[in-house]
Amino acid sequence: DAGVIQSPRHEVTEMGQxxxxxxxxxxxxxxxxxxxxxxxxxxxLLIYFNNxxxxxxxxxxxxxxxxxxxxxxxxxxxxxxxxxxDSAVYFCASSYSxxxxxxxxxxxxxxxxx
Amino acid sequence: xAKTTQPISMDSYEGQEVNITCSHxxxxxxxxxxxxxxxxxxxxxxxxxxxxxxxxNEVASLFIPxxxxxxxxxxxxxxLSDTAVYYCLVGxxxxxxxxxxxxxxxxxxx
Numbered sequence: 001d002a003g004v005i006q007s008p009r010h011e012v013t014e015m016g017q018x019x020x021x022x023x024x025x026x027x028x029x030x031x032x033x034x035x036x037x038x039x040x041x042x043x044x045l046l047i048y049f050n051n052x053x054x055x056x057x058x059x060x061x062x063x064x065x066x067x068x069x070x071x072x073x074x075x076x077x078x079x080x081x082x083x084x085x086d087s088a089v090y091f092c093a094s095s096y097s098x099x100x101x102x103x104x105x106x107x108x109x110x111x112x113x114x
Numbered sequence: 115x116a117k118t119t120q121p122i123s124m125d126s127y128e129g130q131e132v133n134i135t136c137s138h139x140x141x142x143x144x145x146x147x148x149x150x151x152x153x154x155x156x157x158x159x160x161x162x163x164x165x166x167x168x169x170x171n172e173v174a175s176l177f178i179p180x181x182x183x184x185x186x187x188x189x190x191x192x193x194l195s196d197t198a199v200y201y202c203l204v205g206x207x208x209x210x211x212x213x214x215x216x217x218x219x220x221x222x223x224x
Binding site: 042043091093100102105107108 | 146155156157158159160163201205206212213214215216217
């Protein structure tokens with residue numbers, strides 16, 4: 001298995017632009033997680049899906065952030081409009097079942113908003 | 115939610131054994147203890163998971179005392195490549211509320 005796949009690996013955009021991050025979880029995994037990591041705030045859980053259904057989105061910072069999982073093999077995290085404070089590394093992870101199960105992380109997307 | 119407390123940072127030298135302790139005083143009966151390792155510019159990677167006593171794999175050992183209020187990750191004979199941040203998480207297999215804390219930044223020196 002190729003592991004969790006994320007794209008793009010790097011994204012540089014200007015304030016106000018829409019940004020879409022993509023994730024393909026490991027085949028057979030039922031849970032998918034989106035994290036954001038910054039030096040100041042560490043690794044934060046943004047949203048968690050189980051069987052394509054959002055279970056916990058309490059970590060989504062505000063309405064500018066939205067996440068979808070239209071099927072078991074694809075998820076997107078969208079920021080619209082983007083702001084400089086959104087600059088961070090965004091990780092997608094998947095597990096067979098739930099947050100307590102072993103989570104496998106993707107390589108991350110480094111987002112820079114100018 | 116079982117909160118965890120770890121040292122912010124630790125230093126060691128190549129070839130030494132490193133022990134990182136995590137406190138989780140309000141661990142629940144069904145909770146497991148899981149450790150992850152994160153290298154710079156990479157996502158966290160699962161190291162080891164345990165429930166009680168001792169678990170060992172090819173990378174590390176995990177020691178959990180009888181009261182389970184703490185756990186110790188043991189890395190035998192560390193090398194420079196073990197320099198990373200190590201996270202301790204506590205929760206049951208179906209727990210949707212597990213969170214990564216600040217972790218312990220381990221620096222291995224030559």
